[in-house]
Amino acid sequence: MFLELFKGFAVTFKHIFKKPVTFNYPEVKRPQPAIFRGRHRLQRYENGLERCVACALCAAVCPSEAIYIEAAANDPEHPIGAGERYARVYQIHQLRCIWCGFCEEACPEDAIVMGPNFELAGYERSKFVCGKNQMLDPPEKGFGKPADLKVNQPL
Template sequence: MLYEHDPRGPLGEFLAPLAGYGVTITSFFSPTVTEQYPFEGPFVQPRFHGRHQLNRYADGLEKCIGCELCAWACPADAILVEAASNTPDAQYSPGERFGNVYQINYLRCIFCGFCIEACPTRALTMGHDFELAEYTRETEIYEKKDLLVPLSDGMLAPPHPMAEGLSDGDYYRGAVRGVTQSQVDWVREHRPDDPSLATAEVVSTTSEEAQL
């Protein structure tokens, strides 16, 4: 078998390995790019698909209406939704129904994001939390209480009526900016010890404002 002559010559052949070592040596003096996790927080991209969360409207009502479209869209069959009907004494979301049972099995979830694309009310979104390691299989099944975002400052804990003069369509279009006085009065009458009464911030929202 014939071998081509190395055009670098004997000296080139001798110095060739040194060129590779040079890359290694110069990296010693370069700034480190290793993230010191868990001592420093993870740096993920803004559109990173992490753990799911169930969102609320500005007055505290839940956005999930129990339509189950997220469960139908899931290719891994990781979501279970069971809806229940809202009643005048137990209004958890705008409209007729709310998600009474909501489960996500993170042993199956592939974080594809199809569920959040299917959600018609933007009730389900994905955050940046990826620390989902547990010690048992049962704890990898997240219930509604684990997924529902906490009340923000100014919100009123459901159940309570919708804002007066507004329909569920007004909620979906973003007309609700906060809690109304009638909602506060209803919760104070039915649940006078509710801790969210102390932090609820009343915002005037009328049907005329919703039409603007």
């Protein structure tokens, strides 16, 4: 009996001075690996223009038909995106999404990426339709600027 007690205390003392592996969520969030597929983000160039050119490849490749896009022509004087067209409406239905990452892989412009945000709980079904305003990132750093385009209006 004493041997079992000793073994139990030995295990306790072995771990008592080790660094904890738990996180005090939600105050402390566990860092996600780079390949983590969390909530989608729409990227911009560093001059503010949206990378998405509304080609709809992401919607075509999506196995659960979770992406809805409406394209519009860019006004050359006041462009929203870097291409001829931009996504006037871009929505992802997150209850349909199976987080496969196909949209990210298919995008020729690296416009849609899956970020580290895993906090996707909600109380209303309508809240799970994610619009552009929820997905657009601030201008990014480190990507090249598209040529001959100016941002003439706040984006």
